[in-house]
Amino acid sequence: MPTWKLFPIPMQGQSTVEVESLPSYLLRSAYAHGASGGVLLQVIHELGGCSQKTRPRCIAGKHGIATLARVNQFTRELRDRLAEFTGHDMSCEPLRFLDSQVYCISTEIGTFRWCPECLAEMARIDAPLYFKQLWHMTAVGHCPVHRVRLSECCEFCGSKQHSLKAKHPVGYCAECGEPLFNRRTPLSTKDIQPSWECPSHDVLEIFEKAARPGMTVSGWLEARSFIHSMAVSADHGRRNSHITGELRELLYECRRNWRDNCRLISLRRLAYLMNMSLYDLLTCSSTAYPLPYSAPELKSLPEHLRRRKKTVRNHKYVYQKLVLYLEGQQIPPSLKQAARFAQVSPGYLEYRFPSLVRRIVECYQAYRSQTALVNRYRAQAAALKFFTKERYADHIQSRKEAYRVLKEETGLPKWVLKNAIQTAYRVLQVGAG
Incomplete structure (x- = not known):
């Protein structure tokens, strides 16, 4: 009787167009083992897994998920080790075909996206929830089955699924734990793509045909x-x-x-x-x-295949324009505000002017920290005055009344004011006792 080094969890959708992606399988296996994805990768390495030369420096965040979903020497070795340790086939024929036929196919593969309707159907029949490899393809924007746009973030907390911590099962938000197949607003007809509009039909055909067992190309x-x-x-x-x-x-x-x-x-x-x-x-x-x-x-x-004209910019002019803008601002702007003023993207600024971006971010963060500190001091002073000064004697000396009065007078953020009122109320209670 064979003894596997890891739980023999099969990869979902094997030999079909709905084959599971490697990061999805890694998260499902990590959750079953009661560990995080990073710990599971370390265990696989200690069991004689991937070589240290092919292992990326960091497998975390958006870049880490995309790296695991792509075709590289590390993922090839990882699939082989998982197949050896679990006894199940871990191959992905559509990816293997595209890697052998197309130059640098990994640039067309991104991080987690999903179709809520597909996940809801899996949950309805008690099937394991997982992310399909097809959903990682940047050329695929809509689910080929339900014709709805693929989701990129949780509808309840707005977080993207870039975590390998495996705190919740796959199919549930990595941050808040809410099901990714639940929608806050129901679908309407305008949310469904017509069947005759399918810009990614050529990529779908590759997944359909290359995934068939014994398909020779x-x-x-x-x-x-x-x-x-x-x-x-x-x-x-x-x-x-x-x-x-x-x-x-x-x-x-x-x-x-x-x-x-x-x-x-x-x-x-x-x-x-x-x-x-x-x-x-x-x-x-x-x-x-x-x-x-x-x-x-x-x-x-068609529109989705047309060449996009490259935007030619005068980098020196953009830099000088930004420097003058920053010098003329009394309140340090954020990186997004600076990019909006220069009519460029934040990514462009980060790539072209990293030192300037660093200065913008540091100045903005220092301003935010200073503003938050001043607001706390103002809130604490106003709360103490409410409970000690005679001008507020006609008001009910309660925290609710203090918040109502001071909110109108100061206009401070809600929780800054509430925390200050709570602190002042407790201090005065202790002093009175």
Whole structure:
């Protein structure tokens, strides 16, 4: 009888389009073992798991969840060790296929997102709640089953699911513990995407076909050979002379950058203009699609595939503009306020001007701390005056009345004022006793 080193928990949705993601399985296993995800990873390492060279420096927060959901040497070794320690298959065929066919597919994989309706159905039939690998794909914005937008944060506390502490089961908020499948406001018809609008249908098809058991796919060399042949025949002008414009440019771009920089978005554009599915483009061979290939006249790309123009900024001008703005402000602005004034994003400022951003954040935090301290002093002074000065003798000497009167007079934040009143009330009670 085999003895497993970890609980033999099976991965959900294996060999289907709804295959579970690795960080979801890690959290489910950690909760079952009564430990956090970080502790479970450490145990796996001590049992002879992943090598120290491939282990990331930090597996925490948003970046850590995304790292576990992606394809890298660490996750490959982790899947192998989990399969060895549990006796269950931990592979994810759609991810393996995309990694072998597309350059740098990890850039298309993000952190936890979920469909509340899918989780509600799992809970209704008492099935284990889990996050699907498909929900990590940035190209997928809506659930392919329920047509609703994928959620990114808890509707009750607003927190995103970036924690590996495993305080609550998967499917429940990592912070407040509320079910992620409960909605505060019911769905309306405008929240449901029409069935004819599916910008990610090509990615869904890859998950559907590549996940099938025993599915064999051709290597990326054959797809590259097909694209190369198309580009060469179009270049000669004798065959496929109809390949012009954006399709011709995409063929050259994919042929030139196939090994080093041919990303998923370029392949999606090419497949659309050639009237092929993305899966067929990546698995085609010269026997499946004999050349010359007659592509239809698709001259424009849909909105979700169009190229976005890069914004060209004068970095020196933006920096000088921000410095003048900061010097002219009596109250230190927050980073968001400074970015809004410069008409850029906070991420742009953090990338281009890290020292300036550090100064903005430090000044703003110091101002907030000083303001909070002044408010506490004002609240304490006002509370003591209410219970000791004659001008308030006509009022009922209660904490409720003190809050009502002082709220109108001072306008201080609610809990700052309430805490000061409570402190003053207790001190005066002790003095009177």
